[in-house]
Amino acid sequence: MPTLNEFQLPEVYDALESEVRSYCRGWPVEMAGASGSWLTDTSGRRYLDFFAGAGALNYGHNNPILKGALIDYLSRDMIVHALDMATEAKTAFLETFQRLILEPRGMDFKVQFPGPTGTNAVEAALKLARKVTGRESVVNFTNAFHGMTLGSLSVTGNSMKRAGAGIPLVHSTPMPYDNYFGGVTEDFQWFERVLDDSGGGLNRPAAVIVETVQGEGGLNVARTEWLRALAELCRRRDILLIIDDVQMGCGRTGKFFSFEEADIMPDIVTLSKSISGYGLPLALTLFRRDLDVWAPGEHNGTFRGNNPAFVTAKTALETFWQGDAFADQTLVKGGFMRDRLNAIADSHPRITARGRGMAQGLKFEDAPTAARVCRAAFERGVLMETSGPADEVVKLLPPLTTPDHELACGIDILAESVATALS
Amino acid sequence: MPTLNEFQLPEVYDALESEVRSYCRGWPVEMAGASGSWLTDTSGRRYLDFFAGAGALNYGHNNPILKGALIDYLSRDMIVHALDMATEAKTAFLETFQRLILEPRGMDFKVQFPGPTGTNAVEAALKLARKVTGRESVVNFTNAFHGMTLGSLSVTGNSMKRAGAGIPLVHSTPMPYDNYFGGVTEDFQWFERVLDDSGGGLNRPAAVIVETVQGEGGLNVARTEWLRALAELCRRRDILLIIDDVQMGCGRTGKFFSFEEADIMPDIVTLSKSISGYGLPLALTLFRRDLDVWAPGEHNGTFRGNNPAFVTAKTALETFWQGDAFADQTLVKGGFMRDRLNAIADSHPRITARGRGMAQGLKFEDAPTAARVCRAAFERGVLMETSGPADEVVKLLPPLTTPDHELACGIDILAESVATALS
Amino acid sequence: MPTLNEFQLPEVYDALESEVRSYCRGWPVEMAGASGSWLTDTSGRRYLDFFAGAGALNYGHNNPILKGALIDYLSRDMIVHALDMATEAKTAFLETFQRLILEPRGMDFKVQFPGPTGTNAVEAALKLARKVTGRESVVNFTNAFHGMTLGSLSVTGNSMKRAGAGIPLVHSTPMPYDNYFGGVTEDFQWFERVLDDSGGGLNRPAAVIVETVQGEGGLNVARTEWLRALAELCRRRDILLIIDDVQMGCGRTGKFFSFEEADIMPDIVTLSKSISGYGLPLALTLFRRDLDVWAPGEHNGTFRGNNPAFVTAKTALETFWQGDAFADQTLVKGGFMRDRLNAIADSHPRITARGRGMAQGLKFEDAPTAARVCRAAFERGVLMETSGPADEVVKLLPPLTTPDHELACGIDILAESVATALS
Amino acid sequence: MPTLNEFQLPEVYDALESEVRSYCRGWPVEMAGASGSWLTDTSGRRYLDFFAGAGALNYGHNNPILKGALIDYLSRDMIVHALDMATEAKTAFLETFQRLILEPRGMDFKVQFPGPTGTNAVEAALKLARKVTGRESVVNFTNAFHGMTLGSLSVTGNSMKRAGAGIPLVHSTPMPYDNYFGGVTEDFQWFERVLDDSGGGLNRPAAVIVETVQGEGGLNVARTEWLRALAELCRRRDILLIIDDVQMGCGRTGKFFSFEEADIMPDIVTLSKSISGYGLPLALTLFRRDLDVWAPGEHNGTFRGNNPAFVTAKTALETFWQGDAFADQTLVKGGFMRDRLNAIADSHPRITARGRGMAQGLKFEDAPTAARVCRAAFERGVLMETSGPADEVVKLLPPLTTPDHELACGIDILAESVATALS
Secondary structure, three states, X not given: OOOHHHOOOOHHHHHHEOOOOOHHHHOOOEEEEEEEOEEEEOOOOEEEXXXXXXXXXXXXEOOHHHHHHXXXXXXXXXXXXXXXXXXXXXXXXXXXXXHHHHHXXXXXXXXXXOOOOHHHHHHHHHXXXXXXXXXXEEEEEOOOOOOOOHHHHHOOOOHHHHHOOOXXXXXXXXXXOOOOOOOOOOOXXXXXXXXXXXXXXXXXXXXXXXXXXXXXXXXXXXXXXXXHHHHHHHHHHOOEEEEEOOOOOOOOOOOOOOOHHHOOOOOEEEEOHHHOOOOOOOOEEEXXXXXXXXXXXXXXXXXXXXXXXXXXXXXXXXXXXXXXXXXXXXXXXXXXXXXXXXXXHHOOOOOEEEEEOOEEEEEOOOHXXXXXXXXXXXXXXXXXXXXXXXXXXXXXXXXXXXXXXXXXXXXXXXXXXXXXXXX | OXXXXXXXXXXXXXXXXXXXXXXXXXXXXXXXXXXXXXXEEOOOOEEEEOOHHHHOOOOOEOOHHHHHHHHHHHHOOEOOEOOOOEEHHHHHHHHHHHHXXXXXHOOOEEEEOOOXXXXXXXXXXXXXXXXXXXOOEEEEEOOOOXXXXXXXXXXXXXXXXXXXXXXXXXXXXXXXXXXOOOOOOOOOHHHHHHHHOOOOOOOOEEEEEEOOEEOOOOOEEOOHHHHHHHHHHHHHHOOEEXXXXXXXXXXXXXXXXXXXXXXXXXXXXXXXXXXXXXXXXXXXXXXXXXXXXXXXXXXXXXXXXXXHHHXXXXXXXXXXXXXXXXXXXXXXXXXXXXXXXXXXXXXXXOOEEEEEOOEEEEEOOOHHXXXXXXXXXXXXXXXXXXXXXXXXXEEEOOOOOOOHHHHHHHHHHHHHHHHHHHO | OOOHHHOOOOHHHHHHEOOOOOHHHHOOOEEEEEEEOEEEEOOOOEEEEOOHHHHOOOOOEXXXXXXXXXXXXXXXXXXXXXXXXXXXHHHHHHHHHHHHHHHHHOOOEEEEOOOOOHHHHHXXXXXXXXXXXXXXXXXXXOOOOOOOOHHHHHOOOOHHHHHOOOOOOOOEEEEOOOOOOOOOOOOOHHHHHHHHOOOOOOOOEEEEEEOOEEOOOOOEEOOHHXXXXXXXXXXXXXXXXXXXXXXXXXXXXXXXOOOXXXXXXXXXXXXXXXXXXXXXXXXXXXXXXXXXXXXXXXXXXXXXXXXXXXXXXHHHHHHHOOOOHHHHHHHHHHHHHHHHHHHHHHOOXXXXXXXXOOEEEEEOOOHHHHHHHHHHHHHOOEEOEEEOOOOOEEEEOOOOOOOHHHHHHHHHHHHHXXXXXXX | OOOHHHOOOOHHHHHHEOOOOOHHHHOOOEEEEEEEOEXXXXXXXXXXXXXXXXXXXXXXXXXXXXXXXXXXXXXXXXXXXXXXXXXXXXHHHHHHHHHHHHHHHOOOEEEEOOOOOHHHHHHHHHHHHHHHHOOOEEEEEOOOOOOOOHHHHHOOOOHHHHHOOOOXXXXXXXXXXXXXXXXXXXXXXXXXXXXXXXXXXXXXXXXEEEOOXXXXXXXXXXXXXXXXXXXXXXXXXXXXXXXXXXXXXXXXXXXXXXXHXXXXXXXXXXXXXXXXXXXXXXXXXXXXXXXXXXXXXXXXXXXXXEHHHHHHHHHHHHHHOOOOHHHHHHHHHHHHHHHHHHHHHHOOOOOEEEEEOOEEEEEOOOHHHHHXXXXXXXXXXXXXXXXXXXXXXXXXOOOOOOOHHXXXXXXXXXXXXXXXXXX
């Protein structure tokens, strides 16, 4: 088994790519091929992917059905880049999204293509919420992650990333996420009280933006009752509820939208990452029909019409979301993962399992331990990353399509890595 | 010849897509195929593309060499989505970019992949400039366009788009772009004076961000002497010069970077749109090696490693940028366009030709006239859009690879459309 | 007994003074003379002053000793206006303040004259805290009141007053004041946790600004243990503690500074209102010697050297603050007031007594009740005002020099007014 | 003749007063008495005051008529501090201000008492302008000075003072003041063009704030035609025009308001400094009746009803402003000053005379020269200060009541000081 130090990147990374690069530091190999839950590096070594492009590959790498549709589209010289012109591929995607996703869920929503990344979708959501309400302030939650452009960064918690802005980030106020105080405090005590107090000093918010499970924040899971109470709190006070489903949507926690389990209906939803199904850039901002106050062209973006992504996105919806089977299977696989993680946690004091659906992980005492676990896993051929405010959580985001025996195999290696890291 | 009113979009656009959609309103047809400078709609009608994805398709639609490389890559199940892991495709792109672009121009720059859109590249550039200098303020120019996320929007001029922010956009101060006063005023009189006046009230800027030709702003062309003076002004005062080459880079004005003609060296450069060569999302932020003060992961983004785009980008560089021939050809074609446009302008009072390289256009008296010209051209099968603060400029951005006879044909139709619009 | 409607103001107020005027609406009489705790209107009617210029008249109106010193100073043609030139009067004030206030309390502080109003003192405090720390954000508390200029207003809680800014007020974050949750929640749970969480999303504060008793906020009293814990929280995290003693300083709660009882030492203190002793405009910003990083002239103001105010301020210090007697007497009088208020509260459900020292009051169920009480008191010749987020608290701020029988008389009338208002 | 180094301040200034102190550094003497245009220090040395409390003493020190009224008021135990209650003194002031100032000038304005300092008056003006228009941005001018609280500071030019804010000052955009380019450039070319350009990138301003003569900015005088054009520019675009007459109002340039000469009518006017006439803190914000959208109490301040200042203010109006004589006399005295200054300037290359009315001065080549002039004048017993972005202007603001021979005497000493400084 090779150790991390024996791996080496091609020279050009060190010489040419900015110091901002990150994943290639922990996994210093040059990847070549990929299929299902596996990556292969240029030396032929294989890696089981428990990371899935940070949630962008819910259906695994290079799913053959999607691949077929994509190559067929490209081969026929169909249009690739179209800004927001109507295209055959876009029409098909919109109709499929309407038929398989919105309609069955009773969502009378409009769809915006805000540019092909999650942060674009969040920026569009914030702009729209401010335009609709005429207010500037947005409430976010501790340990939230919403993106790196200025608007999204202002509602993100991580202090290192916030500092990168170079200007004071304003118009946002953090509130405690569910269970922030370990269950001691009544959930919305502070938020509700300061909202309703005319002397509270809180600028009245246009919107609340929330993730149902905070992936980057360390796999913090909001309870369904908390989400319901939050939705009700917003509804009663005419504050828009934005659910950022960029990472937890597209089935990561079971159902297509992560908020379905809580049986709530947000006002605005952001989707990206796995929406194209093939790792191609695409993003959507969805909102209630009556909130569609945009003027034509008021928000735009060169790559908002990425047609290859429409093709794979439509095919992915047809392949995985015709009924409930896929969601059900994810819950089963997630349950399996959680059982195995619980077993690991039970055998080690100061480790706890956490997560929902197939977003699962282990929380360690500190960052060095979590880092040692990931390193040991990498040396054993499994990719997993850390998250959380102190990088103390090992996060598992395997493709939802990972077969059971590969899930088992990956978690076996995790268990071994934990043992190694703690020894 | 059909008139605009006879065209019709599939119903789903009206029913489902947000009112923010724009291009599909002026060109209400469903596109299907595309090749070179031509698009084909689902009824089989063909359109000559003098718009090129707003500059994202400098090498035309579905260039066969790039297409071959792309399909080959996908067919072999090479990795598609890789965040910022090292991959074979990324290595090849970086090495090629270094060899064909940076080295020959003596640019000792680092490369950042900030997320796959122009606005991401601009946000990263602004963040870096603020981090390096410790200052907040940025100077932009009248009629600038840099993107729709909050950071980029704050340095964008268009008042309708700015209003979309829903919060006051601050930390930026507009200065007059070259020739803003029609040549009457000494160029940097105001900017230099207020910078050097300790009582001027201008927050000292971290950076100046500028386009060498303002595409969205109405094809305003900065003279080389103005750009040189601006670079010198920044250099003497320790202000970073950011050139946003998202639209004008990748050969649109002749050489690879639009600032080469002025023989200046900016501190930071943004590239996107045509860098992938195939209309796939990709963006770069380039900066002087000594400015690379990023911490690992301080700026990130899910789609910053779009490997299909690396493949086509590398192939595009090899195909078009091995020597000077492509740049030279663009200047010749651009010259041809300009001669023809001058001829049109000469025959109509109150029309002027403007532009540089193959970014050329006609300025009309008002927006309705320009809109009528574009509509008449569309009805005759040519796509061209308006730009400028009052949408009074018809902008031509044909693929740089457009054959001469197609250029001639398109401009003939433009001339006819002008005649129609003015009659 | 006349009713409110029978009073009438001279016509010029309605005709000429802005709608922003307020006190003259509730007390529509033209005042003429004043002495001790009494005002006299132009019709000869007398009013017992339980309001004391909102705390600016701790030693009553026109104290004869101060009056003597003032008239003597003016009569001798001593300098009145001197910006920040040295003057005999200023020297005497500084020496006296050092001798009677700073030295006995072991305060090695510098004194700044920031302009003659409380909000000027707060603005200077905030600017200094930001300059010293290099941070922008300031933490304030729910229902805080610090002034009406932009910096002070941004740390003020009242939503009506905040809205007056006309711009989003940023760089401040409200935290719950002591007992905000009625004792249910551990005091600094939220504040400490979010400060220490690197993913909390709170911009790290330069300073915390707090009143020991929130006068305008409704006579909310912070417990000494809460203040001590707050001071310790700031100390451990290198956050500056600003105590705004504009209303509660100068003996209102007993000792000269309101924070002495808690035995804490803030980093910065603001004083104004009663510091001149005679109702003349004067303000001080005090800070630890090592925080004096001001450059000469970096903050200034035309009336920062109000020499008549120096004269009365110095005389007031000599008259009232040579020893502990005055503070002790205030505590006794305050105790008397509180006993009487408790008695009123005990006899009415839903009324509670609150306050500290001679800042005492009654909290009613709602604003209309409190307003009726004040109106009934006015009709009976006693001036008292409402405060609190919903104007539901009747606040008593009699001059500290009010004789016992006048205190008793005023509270008798209050009791009568309460009975009337509730009947 | 003593030199500066021989003077010495009492120890307490160095030991106790903040480093922010300024005037006492250049004039290190302890002042005692004052009368007319003369100050006397504690050693009995006399100083001719060509500084007049930075414009707060237009009627000189301790004018006997005002003094009589003031002492009479205080002696009779009339009310001193009254917040915004109606008082006999306030009624008299309002009626007199209406009768002698507003009515004769046809100004249908409301009067607000915003707190007793110039910066309070400016803050109130900015808040009101933003409230009325619903816009945030304000246009100010190069080298403007409006005060030290955050709102006023954001529209102030001086970079040292701006840096004192400790936060980025936003919502303001500087424009070139009249003659900023030495007459080369068409006056409002930049401002008008960028306002009217929908792509200009300038946030649409709520208001323009301007001084007719920039005192602190170095005695820059706006021409009447420039002011008229500015007023017209604002009027046509529905932008409120705020004239900050804190320093130049109350007759400093001749007529009561400094803008009368230009025959324009601003929307909002600020007054302070000399409005009380006796150096007592008082300030007014005046605005067109229809702009009075304040809610009661929306802006307040403890010392907004400084009754001794009302008494002297009313007496000053009656004494000096019953007719045109005082204004006429100021113009004559100002003319005399200017002739003498021109003579000095003519005899020295690189010195220019500048100013209007009795705000006059000399501009030197650099700050050290101007400082040497002021120092030489002080050693000869005349107080004058420097101003301007580089402190290169010696500013003369003698009391308007200064007798001719004292004016002559002071200017003789100035001439001598110039000769000394240049030798």
